[in-house]
Structure formats: C-alpha cells, structure tokens
Amino acid sequence: MMLYIHIPYCHHKCTYCGFYSVAGRHNRDEYVDALCRELEIRRVAEPLQTVYIGGGTPSLLSADQLRRIVRTIRDNYDVSSVEEVTIEANPEDLTEAYLVMLADLHFFARLSIGIQSFDDAELRILNRVHNSKQAVDAVCSAARAGFGNVSVDLIMGLPSQTERQWLSNLDTLSSLLDLNVVKHLSCYELTVEPGSILERQLKMGRLSLPDEAVVEKEYGILYEWCERNGFEQYEVSNFSLPGFRSRHNSRYWNRTPYIGVGAAAHSFDGKRRMWNVADVAEYVAKIAKGVLPYDEETLTERDAYNEYLMTSLRTVDGIEKERVPESFKEQLSKSIVPYVEYGLLVETATAYRPTRRGLMQADGIAADLFIRR
Ligand code: SF4
Structure with a gap:
C-alpha cells in the first residue's frame, strides 16, 4: 500500500x-x-x-x-x-x-x-x-x-x-x-x-x-x-x-492502490477513485466531525483499461500484454500496428514498449487506442 x-x-x-x-x-x-x-x-x-x-x-x-x-x-x-x-x-x-x-x-x-x-x-x-x-x-x-x-x-x-x-x-x-x-x-x-x-x-x-x-x-x-x-x-x-x-x-503509473490524505488528495483502491474536497476550510470542518469529505467514482473495465493505456505508454515499460483484458486484446492488436510500423512502439513477446519518439507522443497514442464505446 x-x-x-x-x-x-x-x-x-x-x-x-x-x-x-x-x-x-x-x-x-x-x-x-x-x-x-x-x-x-x-x-x-x-x-x-x-x-x-x-x-x-x-x-x-x-x-x-x-x-x-x-x-x-x-x-x-x-x-x-x-x-x-x-x-x-x-x-x-x-x-x-x-x-x-x-x-x-x-x-x-x-x-x-x-x-x-x-x-x-x-x-x-x-x-x-x-x-x-x-x-x-x-x-x-x-x-x-x-x-x-x-x-x-x-x-x-x-x-x-x-x-x-x-x-x-x-x-x-x-x-x-x-x-x-x-x-x-x-x-x-x-x-x-x-x-x-x-x-x-x-x-x-x-x-x-x-x-x-x-x-x-x-x-x-x-x-x-x-x-x-x-x-x-x-x-x-x-x-x-x-x-x-x-x-x-x-x-x-502501475495503478497500485494508494491512500491519499489531505485536502484535494486522491485515493485509489483498485476499483474506485476517490478525491477529497479541494477546500481546506471544508476539509478541516468535515474531518472534525469524523466525516471523510470525498467524492468517488467506480471505474468500469473500460475506464480502468483506458487509464492503464494512458499511464503505461508514458513509461518505458509500456503496455504489458498480460494486463490487457481478453475483451480488448483483438482491438488493441489491430489498432497498434501503425504505431509499431512508424517506430513509435516496439513489440516484444510480452509488451508494446514506446521508443523515445513514442514517449514524446504518449498521450496522443493512448488517446487513439482508447476504447470509447
Ligand atoms: S504555487 Fe503551485 S507550483 Fe508554486 S510551489 Fe505551490 S504548488 Fe508548487
């Protein structure tokens, strides 16, 4: 943790x-x-x-x-x-x-x-x-x-x-x-x-x-x-x-769960993202009453996968194939081809890793690979 x-x-x-x-x-x-x-x-x-x-x-x-x-x-x-x-x-x-x-x-x-x-x-x-x-x-x-x-x-x-x-x-x-x-x-x-x-x-x-x-x-x-x-x-x-x-x-970046404490801090338990109120006075007042002042959203499988694409493509480790859910594997293997051909990603037996040029375009590549429906 x-x-x-x-x-x-x-x-x-x-x-x-x-x-x-x-x-x-x-x-x-x-x-x-x-x-x-x-x-x-x-x-x-x-x-x-x-x-x-x-x-x-x-x-x-x-x-x-x-x-x-x-x-x-x-x-x-x-x-x-x-x-x-x-x-x-x-x-x-x-x-x-x-x-x-x-x-x-x-x-x-x-x-x-x-x-x-x-x-x-x-x-x-x-x-x-x-x-x-x-x-x-x-x-x-x-x-x-x-x-x-x-x-x-x-x-x-x-x-x-x-x-x-x-x-x-x-x-x-x-x-x-x-x-x-x-x-x-x-x-x-x-x-x-x-x-x-x-x-x-x-x-x-x-x-x-x-x-x-x-x-x-x-x-x-x-x-x-x-x-x-x-x-x-x-x-x-x-x-x-x-x-x-x-x-x-x-x-x-690897999406490990964490506890975030303090005004505006975020937490993640593996499925839900929670964020504390971004207001010191309200934060202090609520905590004084024993209330945790946060909102939350539960991530769908698609949200979690898109987040993984976003963070993994910003690291040299890239997308680990075993972390791609079965239901998205086929789509990924098709849509990733041009990025490999243009030398932005390198495919290995276990991963798609960004090259230096790929890292510089990480956000754009991730956005193109997102599952949107
Ligand atoms: S004002 Fe913003 S950028 Fe400057 S020290 Fe504070 S948090 Fe950092």
Missing part, C-alpha cells in the same frame, strides 16, 4: 501553477490536526511500501507539525517494510537547521527539491520564491545533512528561454553531481494551465513561449545530458541513475 499526504500551502502562487494550493500561513495547525485524524480514520493493516508528502509546499510545515504527522503514521500504519519515503521541499525553506531537523526525524530518506530553474530571470518569470543561489545551496546543504537521495525538478520550454539558457541550467546541475546525492531528475515541459497567471500573461502578450523547434532542441540537449551523466529515462518526464527510479510514482 502507498500513502500520499497533501500539504496545500504555498508561500504564494507561481505563475504556471494549476494545482490547488493556498497562499499564507493561516490554519496550518488545524490542518495538521485534520490530517492526523484522517490518517487514523483511514488506517489499514496492510504494510506501507512507500510514503510521499507532497504539495503545495510541505517544507512550509514546522518541525512540530512534521513530527506530529510522522508520529501519527508510525502509530497507525505498519512501516516495517517501507521502501521509500519522500518529502517535497522548496529551496528557500531548506536551511541547514531545517535539513538537520528533517534528518533527525529518521523518516525521510528521499528529498524532492522544486528547483524548476537555476536561472534568476527564469525564476522571476515563474514567480518562484527562491533564487539560483538558494537552489544550489539547497542541494549542497542537503548533502551536508546526510540526504543521499535527492530528486531535482526542472522545467523546460519556459517563456523566452533559449537553448543556451537551458544548457546553462543543466551545466549548473552537472556541477552538483560530484556531491553524489542527485540521483533523480524530473524534467517537465512547461504547460499552460487553464486559469493560471501564465495563461493571462500569454493572452495579454506580456510573455511568449519558445518555438516548437527550440523546445525540440531542448529535449535533445536534455537526452544528451542524461546519457553523458548516466541518467536513464523511465517515464516521459522522469530520469534517474540506475536503481533510483521513484518507487512511489512508478507504482502510481
């Missing part, structure tokens, strides 16, 4: 953000009370394999608040065979003292740092709180505090970004590799989320996105960087040194 805990607080809103998040400090204690209560209500006997605290910005929580969450997990769940525990953090919060506190909890072995860019001008465009020096310092301080498994998030295809700027971002990352702690890279192409500040800025003509040709070259630069530094692509946007894939996220 996997456990995800959502911390919806942020210092302020980044321009590109489409997630549910709340700026400011209010009610964090009450929120943590509610989280701990939900953790108790949802407790299961099954041992946890992975735990992930994400957001939002989990590193906005104080030592006391984190301690309470960790204690509640330990008191209510079997963590004896847990394989990976990750916490997301933003560079501006990762002071030496904060990192020592995190290490002293003896719980979080993996740190995922939301750097996004090492370029001050790009960070300002994104309205991030940190600057490039803080980003570099955060990784160095994490190494000094003993974190040996750090993941770095970067975004490519930023407004006005040139290939040279992108290269310079990766050069800075290269300069940190000698610390021997950066084992994983999540590298996303910027998407314009509906309702985001970025969407308005683009509509008003205050910013412009780089041409497709530039973004394509940036992908090329990224792949070269990964090959040079021993990072393997295992999902559209995720790269790791051997043995350091995110186990938590890999299980999501």
Whole structure:
C-alpha cells in the first residue's frame, strides 16, 4: 500500500501553477490536526511500501507539525517494510537547521527539491520564491545533512528561454553531481494551465513561449545530458541513475492502490477513485466531525483499461500484454500496428514498449487506442 499526504500551502502562487494550493500561513495547525485524524480514520493493516508528502509546499510545515504527522503514521500504519519515503521541499525553506531537523526525524530518506530553474530571470518569470543561489545551496546543504537521495525538478520550454539558457541550467546541475546525492531528475515541459497567471500573461502578450523547434532542441540537449551523466529515462518526464527510479510514482503509473490524505488528495483502491474536497476550510470542518469529505467514482473495465493505456505508454515499460483484458486484446492488436510500423512502439513477446519518439507522443497514442464505446 502507498500513502500520499497533501500539504496545500504555498508561500504564494507561481505563475504556471494549476494545482490547488493556498497562499499564507493561516490554519496550518488545524490542518495538521485534520490530517492526523484522517490518517487514523483511514488506517489499514496492510504494510506501507512507500510514503510521499507532497504539495503545495510541505517544507512550509514546522518541525512540530512534521513530527506530529510522522508520529501519527508510525502509530497507525505498519512501516516495517517501507521502501521509500519522500518529502517535497522548496529551496528557500531548506536551511541547514531545517535539513538537520528533517534528518533527525529518521523518516525521510528521499528529498524532492522544486528547483524548476537555476536561472534568476527564469525564476522571476515563474514567480518562484527562491533564487539560483538558494537552489544550489539547497542541494549542497542537503548533502551536508546526510540526504543521499535527492530528486531535482526542472522545467523546460519556459517563456523566452533559449537553448543556451537551458544548457546553462543543466551545466549548473552537472556541477552538483560530484556531491553524489542527485540521483533523480524530473524534467517537465512547461504547460499552460487553464486559469493560471501564465495563461493571462500569454493572452495579454506580456510573455511568449519558445518555438516548437527550440523546445525540440531542448529535449535533445536534455537526452544528451542524461546519457553523458548516466541518467536513464523511465517515464516521459522522469530520469534517474540506475536503481533510483521513484518507487512511489512508478507504482502510481502501475495503478497500485494508494491512500491519499489531505485536502484535494486522491485515493485509489483498485476499483474506485476517490478525491477529497479541494477546500481546506471544508476539509478541516468535515474531518472534525469524523466525516471523510470525498467524492468517488467506480471505474468500469473500460475506464480502468483506458487509464492503464494512458499511464503505461508514458513509461518505458509500456503496455504489458498480460494486463490487457481478453475483451480488448483483438482491438488493441489491430489498432497498434501503425504505431509499431512508424517506430513509435516496439513489440516484444510480452509488451508494446514506446521508443523515445513514442514517449514524446504518449498521450496522443493512448488517446487513439482508447476504447470509447
Ligand atoms: S510551489 Fe508548487 S504548488 Fe505551490 S504555487 Fe508554486 S507550483 Fe503551485
């Protein structure tokens, strides 16, 4: 079983953000009370394999608040065979003292740092709180505090970004590799989320996105960087040194059941998807009354299969033939032929695996293969 805990607080809103998040400090204690209560209500006997605290910005929580969450997990769940525990953090919060506190909890072995860019001008465009020096310092301080498994998030295809700027971002990352702690890279192409500040800025003509040709070259630069530094692509946007894939996220993509705790968190029990209300005040009020504030949908066989196509084609493992329900096998084997012929997928005895070009078109291929009737 996997456990995800959502911390919806942020210092302020980044321009590109489409997630549910709340700026400011209010009610964090009450929120943590509610989280701990939900953790108790949802407790299961099954041992946890992975735990992930994400957001939002989990590193906005104080030592006391984190301690309470960790204690509640330990008191209510079997963590004896847990394989990976990750916490997301933003560079501006990762002071030496904060990192020592995190290490002293003896719980979080993996740190995922939301750097996004090492370029001050790009960070300002994104309205991030940190600057490039803080980003570099955060990784160095994490190494000094003993974190040996750090993941770095970067975004490519930023407004006005040139290939040279992108290269310079990766050069800075290269300069940190000698610390021997950066084992994983999540590298996303910027998407314009509906309702985001970025969407308005683009509509008003205050910013412009780089041409497709530039973004394509940036992908090329990224792949070269990964090959040079021993990072393997295992999902559209995720790269790791051997043995350091995110186990938590890999299980999501593999459709393993998980419990999601917190406002806007999702859960999955193998058949049903459930999502908590995306409103901190309502979440806290309902949990205080002992009510889990969620909606749910039960997946049909077709829904589950379409979800599997969507997630599996985004990973290098691709579609495992034995996971395709009998009733959809014939249709898949016919409709997949052109993708194999165009070199987007490779058929093996057990699977259809995307090539690198196939990974770049994963969403479109999956949508074409969906069962719609
Ligand atoms: S830190 Fe992350 S969740 Fe928070 S506003 Fe920025 S992008 Fe959104």
